Amino acid sequence: MDAESLLLALELASGSGQGLSPDRRASLLTSLMLVKRDYRFDRVLFWGRILGLVADYYIAQGVSEDQLAPRKTLYSLNCMEWSLLPPATKEMETQTSVVKGRFMGDPSHEYEHTELQKVNEGEKVFEEEVVVQIKEETRLVSVIDQIDKAVAVIPRGALFKTPFGPINVNRTFEGLSLSEAKKLSSYFHFREPVELKNKTLLEKAELDPSLDFMDSLEHDIPKGCSDFPEVHPSGSILEDNGQCSGNFSG
Amino acid sequence: MGDPPPDPEPPSQPTSSSRNSQVSERRRSRERTRPLVPEELQQIPLDPQILRGSQEVLSNQSNLRGWPQRASLTPNENLVFQAEDPYVNPGFSAEVQPQAYLSEGRLQASHNASLMLPQLQQGEGNLFQQLESAYQGSPADLPGQFTMYQREDLPFSQGTQHGPYMRDDPTLQFSPSELGFMSFNMELPEPEPRELAVQNAKAYLLQTSVNSDLSLYEHLANLLTKILNQRPEDPLFLLESLNRTTQWEWFHPKLDTLRDDPEMQPTYEMAERQKALFGRSSSGEGEQEMEEETAETAVPNIMEKAFYFEQAGVGLSSDESFRVFMALKQLVEQQPIHTCRFWGKILGLSRSYLVAEVEFREGEEEAEEEEVEEMTEGGEGMEAHGEEEGDEDEDKATDVIPKPTWKPPPVIPKEDSRTGTNRYLYFVCNEPGRPWMRLPHVTPIQIVQARKIRKFFTGYLDAPVISYPPFPGNEANYLRAQIARISAATHISPLGFYQFGEEEGDEEEEGGAGRDSYEENPDFEGIPVLELVDSMANWVHHTQHILPQGRCTWVNPLQKTEEEEELGEEEEKADEGVEEVEQEVGPPLLTPLSEDAEIMHMAPWTARLSCTLSPQYSVAVVRSNLWPGAYAYASGKKFENIYIGWGHKYSPENFNPSLPAPIQHEYPSGPDTIEMSDPTVEEEQALKAAQEQALAAAEEEEEDEEEDEDEDQDD
Numbered sequence: 001m002d003a004e005s006l007l008l009a010l011e012l013a014s015g016s017g018q019g020l021s022p023d024r025r026a027s028l029l030t031s032l033m034l035v036k037r038d039y040r041f042d043r044v045l046f047w048g049r050i051l052g053l054v055a056d057y058y059i060a061q062g063v064s065e066d067q068l069a070p071r072k073t074l075y076s077l078n079c080m081e082w083s084l085l086p087p088a089t090k091e092m093e094t095q096t097s098v099v100k101g102r103f104m105g106d107p108s109h110e111y112e113h114t115e116l117q118k119v120n121e122g123e124k125v126f127e128e129e130v131v132v133q134i135k136e137e138t139r140l141v142s143v144i145d146q147i148d149k150a151v152a153v154i155p156r157g158a159l160f161k162t163p164f165g166p167i168n169v170n171r172t173f174e175g176l177s178l179s180e181a182k183k184l185s186s187y188f189h190f191r192e193p194v195e196l197k198n199k200t201l202l203e204k205a206e207l208d209p210s211l212d213f214m215d216s217l218e219h220d221i222p223k224g225c226s227d228f229p230e231v232h233p234s235g236s237i238l239e240d241n242g243q244c245s246g247n248f249s250g
Numbered sequence: 251m252g253d254p255p256p257d258p259e260p261p262s263q264p265t266s267s268s269r270n271s272q273v274s275e276r277r278r279s280r281e282r283t284r285p286l287v288p289e290e291l292q293q294i295p296l297d298p299q300i301l302r303g304s305q306e307v308l309s310n311q312s313n314l315r316g317w318p319q320r321a322s323l324t325p326n327e328n329l330v331f332q333a334e335d336p337y338v339n340p341g342f343s344a345e346v347q348p349q350a351y352l353s354e355g356r357l358q359a360s361h362n363a364s365l366m367l368p369q370l371q372q373g374e375g376n377l378f379q380q381l382e383s384a385y386q387g388s389p390a391d392l393p394g395q396f397t398m399y400q401r402e403d404l405p406f407s408q409g410t411q412h413g414p415y416m417r418d419d420p421t422l423q424f425s426p427s428e429l430g431f432m433s434f435n436m437e438l439p440e441p442e443p444r445e446l447a448v449q450n451a452k453a454y455l456l457q458t459s460v461n462s463d464l465s466l467y468e469h470l471a472n473l474l475t476k477i478l479n480q481r482p483e484d485p486l487f488l489l490e491s492l493n494r495t496t497q498w499e500w501f502h503p504k505l506d507t508l509r510d511d512p513e514m515q516p517t518y519e520m521a522e523r524q525k526a527l528f529g530r531s532s533s534g535e536g537e538q539e540m541e542e543e544t545a546e547t548a549v550p551n552i553m554e555k556a557f558y559f560e561q562a563g564v565g566l567s568s569d570e571s572f573r574v575f576m577a578l579k580q581l582v583e584q585q586p587i588h589t590c591r592f593w594g595k596i597l598g599l600s601r602s603y604l605v606a607e608v609e610f611r612e613g614e615e616e617a618e619e620e621e622v623e624e625m626t627e628g629g630e631g632m633e634a635h636g637e638e639e640g641d642e643d644e645d646k647a648t649d650v651i652p653k654p655t656w657k658p659p660p661v662i663p664k665e666d667s668r669t670g671t672n673r674y675l676y677f678v679c680n681e682p683g684r685p686w687m688r689l690p691h692v693t694p695i696q697i698v699q700a701r702k703i704r705k706f707f708t709g710y711l712d713a714p715v716i717s718y719p720p721f722p723g724n725e726a727n728y729l730r731a732q733i734a735r736i737s738a739a740t741h742i743s744p745l746g747f748y749q750f751g752e753e754e755g756d757e758e759e760e761g762g763a764g765r766d767s768y769e770e771n772p773d774f775e776g777i778p779v780l781e782l783v784d785s786m787a788n789w790v791h792h793t794q795h796i797l798p799q800g801r802c803t804w805v806n807p808l809q810k811t812e813e814e815e816e817l818g819e820e821e822e823k824a825d826e827g828v829e830e831v832e833q834e835v836g837p838p839l840l841t842p843l844s845e846d847a848e849i850m851h852m853a854p855w856t857a858r859l860s861c862t863l864s865p866q867y868s869v870a871v872v873r874s875n876l877w878p879g880a881y882a883y884a885s886g887k888k889f890e891n892i893y894i895g896w897g898h899k900y901s902p903e904n905f906n907p908s909l910p911a912p913i914q915h916e917y918p919s920g921p922d923t924i925e926m927s928d929p930t931v932e933e934e935q936a937l938k939a940a941q942e943q944a945l946a947a948a949e950e951e952e953e954d955e956e957e958d959e960d961e962d963q964d965d
Contacts, residue, residue, distance in 0.1 A: 014567035015597075015602070016597060017564060017566065017879060019560065019563055021560060021562060021861060022561070024563065053852060053856055053875065078862070100902045
């Protein structure tokens, strides 16, 4: 949610039951402005909230000129002080895939995971139980990254690609019409395209290269994992992703 | 009216042919190479009515049989015809068109119903010949026939209505009696094959394509209209591109970028429904109604609770909460409700459910319950009968089919309404404004099965729940079972708000099964918010825990009820090896939360202050970690529970559906059923040899014995 239209977006997404209390909303509005100024972002988006046992993390992302470039992620525990998170890497993902259960809410908390590792001591090779410590911050980073890759969704036409490379916001985009908004094919995964190059030439002939440069939601497996449960009285449609329930796109 | 022309057949042919030509002219306009007829041209401007009449025929695309279609055309085609007029004059080959319809007009005038019918069935062939003959037909009769046509047209318009199309030309209304009279008069000769072919051809053309609603006839009509409107230079050359454009345009209505699109329908419908919510009830007006409303109603103060939940960061937006409030008010008006509470919202894939927890007034609900019970009992009685008769038949038969040894597990009876899991009634609706639907009571087996599966709700109550192990019921039952589980696990209140009633004899009677009722404590003073947040012991469950059996109070499934004793004397004998079933015990009512089991070293509840910046005005919020989406707040003397979520329990691992049971053994394997290999020849011979040896040895022994005996005797 863009910091500028935060309140409206929160209202629209309230159908899922998750919202922000007034004090959080007020502090978010203020602090996001400051973050934008300090980090010199083009836009600051409020990504969401991850619930933890002791405390909740509030996540924000900053976007620079190129929309599809990796974003900088920040987290805060009280919506006032924000800390930058390191970018996600593959090793982080494999490392944190073993941790299950809820977040604690304490960024310095360390999860202990015992692994059997082969240790060479001289000539002997035997397995030893090694306790691997995984920091919660790492887990946070990789979880955010996975969620983004899986479910970040953008409507067709909102971004366009120029021949020079950078991807810009389409200022003439007025939204999708109601009939288009109900179709899965008018939404894209907001990430580097994976399936695009696998399409046949016939399919590619129908695509518009300036608009269709990301994977569409149509071909997701399992079918029906993204759906449209609600039409808000104002006409906006809420789309929720079944793979990662808790993610709502308005 | 009925002036049968002297010559039925030739006029019929030209008429039909002319009609055919009109029907097929668009196809054949470029194929015709008829000679011009100067006489025809003169007569072109003569008959606007005939023109209209003949045009109307073609417009009738739904049905070929029956007179009315002949006589009507859409204004479109009317225009086309008229537009074609000047075009025809310069000598274009399609000039036959005016000739065609003129002749038809003339010929129509000279025909009666009986002839028109067979004409409809005429074949396509020989159009040229027919036209010529028509042309030679009765030019002189034109004036007289014209007038006749006027009159005659009327009776036929509503003739034998074979299709759904109803003509809306007011001049063509008349009573069936006239028709009957007319048809009585006429003779119906055999339909000519050509007419039949024409009709078939037109029907074929009007067939709509599989992929769309467009028929070839319509498409050709559109194409020709377009061509005639645009008048391109070389239409034959452009025919294909025009064809494609016409087709495309049919499916892509032009959107005007400068003007707004026509507005969306679904939002209007929704707004209409919700408008009904906001209307005041019709009973009573003015002051009386105000007084009634200010008195106590069963509708809770949703807005206040929404405010508190908003402080906690939970809940629906304020306008949606207000709509929920109005919807609950509507529910209270419709049903005899004693208390009502907004239980929460369960999200679904297509639609969501708003759930209201209600208690009916005394005695209201039982009427419906009894009906349902009677039906089920009647069903069971019938089944029992069937079984007994089946048993007898089996005994009589010579081949006794082996009875399966599997007996279904005993059905655990569901709890009575107003007790245990069925303490409250639940109503659901998809949106405020839609009607509230009542959920059925939950049975223990449904709860047991619901624990094993995990399905998203679709939003439709009658959707089937396809899962393994199979869930006994549809989505309404599954929803009810989940609601029961969530209520039992997450409905909490501050310690002291509820207390047990003062009946002390309960404990001894029920054998420690616990009390199942509570009442509000009038002396409750409220617990300070900080204490509520600090310790989980300050909160208690006020709903009964559901036992593994699926009920709140334990029932021994092996106890025979009266019905079972009547039926199954045989079963009693079989049940000699009764397993002793242990009584299941759960934590008693009003247990504090600190006693709840942990999941994976994680506390099952999280308590927070709603706002750390202003603790003096904060609300204590408790969130369940076991059922994500269940929240409770407490502040002073007020508290409330709500659930907004998907309806699933939290599990650290991904859900794995249970595997199907292993394949059952069909038969015990033994020497009877298993194929054994036959002994080989060597084995048989070896066996034989061994047997002989044994025999020989036996004989020798006998001989030895005899000898011994003889010796003995000798001695």
